[in-house]
Amino acid sequence: MKSVDLMYQTMLAELGQRSLDAAWTADFPSEGRFTPANIKGRKYWYFDIPDGHGGTKRRYVGPDNDPDISQRVADHKRDKDDLRARRRLVNTLTREGGMIAPDAMSGDIVQALADGGLFRLRGVLIGTVAFQCYSGLLGVRLPMAAILTGDADIAQDYAISREVEDSLPPIIELLQGVDASFRPVPHRSGSAASSAFQNADGYRVEFLTSNRGSDDYVDQLANMPALGGASADPLRSLDFLIREPVRTMLLHRSGVPVVVPDPSRYAVHKLIVASRRHINGQGLAKRQKDIRQAALLFEALQQTRRSADLALVYNEAWERGPAWQDAIRIGAGMLPASDADRFKTVLIDGAKKNREEIEPPFGD
Structure with a gap:
């Protein structure tokens, strides 16, 4: 097994630090841009953001002479420049450094969940998408044949989900923001709730939690208050897997900070x-x-x-x-x-x- 060159391991560490330090806001996301406008001789700032249909939506920000707004515009430009730099780092790490990038669907799904707060709420990425992160984490080159996948698995401890007193936005909305064809998968128990979601191409996103109780719970969904309306399938031995997880990077777009086993x-x-x-x-x-x-x-x-x-x-x-x-x-x-x-x-x-x-x- 070949090692990843130390230079690229150092670059991955830099990417991780930059990604964790990036401060994104809901009002002014990175894909938008500040636009000046002159109205009756005065300069104002607006914010244009893609509407998903080829056009843009415009949001009023405020007058040009407001120092707080001027600082926000300057910070946004700096953050966009950093975003481009991080994308270049990701491309270098995957194309030259021998590290692994996920397929586009897996990457977009994990990014949407991360942006929604999944890892802040102590969710853990598991399964093959998590395995893809070990190339960079361990500094070794892993063969592509071992990492192909058509699904994404997410775990969260049951007690944590009940105790954090916070939640993701509705899971179905986050997933449909990536692909509008995502739908809940009916559960084998007949429950109206669901722990899995699937799109028209068969890509599946599943939520799991630990089961250290009776086998009576194996086929019953666990209610997970922090998962935005999604329930989770309880699995034996999952508590062992997600104990003391580690932070690393998923090499998608500009890098996605994730938590893996x-x-x-x-x-x-x-x-x-x-x-x-x-x-x-x-x-x-x-x-x-x-x-x-x-x-x-x-x-x-x-x-x-x-x-x-x-x-x-x-x-x-x-x-x-x-x-x-x-x-x-x-x-x-x-x-x-x-x-x-x-x-x-x-x-x-x-x-x-x-x-x-x-x-x-x-x-x-």
């Missing part, structure tokens, strides 16, 4: 998920992708000297009991021989660094 947790969780896949329909292909992504992350974690991180989260999962141990064993047993050997080596090396015992899933 820790890569070590993602890798171990993929083994568990693979062990539970049914092989009917698309299940077999999804299981193969789970195993491939886990194996690639084990290699990347070894290459970037993060074996101690992997050993810590592996032990956390192992100590959850026999059901988790069986799932890890089954998932690890699906790894090709060379990847299984690497996984064992990385675990043992990490345990030594952590000065703790470890029981690899393959035995001695």
